[in-house]
Amino acid sequence: MHVSFNTICGDRGLVTWPDGGLRTNVTDLGRFFGAIIGGGQFQGTRILQEETVKTMLTPQFAQGQVMEVVEEDESQQQAITWVYRTLSDGSTVTGHSGGDPGVITHAYYFPGTGAGAILLVNTSSDSETLGLAVRDMIRALLIRARNEQV
Known part of the structure; x- marks a missing residue:
């Protein structure tokens, strides 16, 4: 993993593990993501109860009521772990993004x-670029x- 070009990030234990710390790969994350999209079921196997998924995907705050430490704008709503974002074409996506030194993630x-x-990226940077x-x-994908x- 790279923090910036030519700067390798060493092995890291997550001191902030309660706020994330999911260690996965695209295939396994895709299966979990498929279960969320499928109401808790993926390829015929129930992974989460349907009611659990509904609760996770229910927006938790009225517009303008998100905690001060969380950036909010009119194009998003915050659920449990998941966020709803309105794209420039007016369509809405649901997902999660995150990162730590050496990692950027979007689903x-x-x-x-x-x-x-x-999209999992094995680099990170403070670079706006x-x-x-x-x-x-991620928008193009x-x-x-x-x-x-189809």
Whole structure:
């Protein structure tokens, strides 16, 4: 993992493990993501109760009532772990993003169709350029997933 170009991030134990700390790969995250999209079920196997998924995906705050430490704008609503974001074309995606030194993650889907995308990047940086590039990449992947869905 790289913190910035040519700077390798050493092995890390997560001191902030209660706020995340999920260690996974794209395949396994995709299966879990599929279970969320499927109301708790993936490929015929129930992983979470349907009511649990509904609770996780229910917005928890009225607009303007999100905690002060959480950035909020009119294009998003916060559920438990999941966020709803309105894209520039007016469509809404549900998902989660995160990161730690050396890692950037995004996983979003369109609630009406289930089309989505997962992006795991093994670098991080305070660079606005990298942040914008990753944002543009996940948006492009989402649009492609939506357009390719039959």
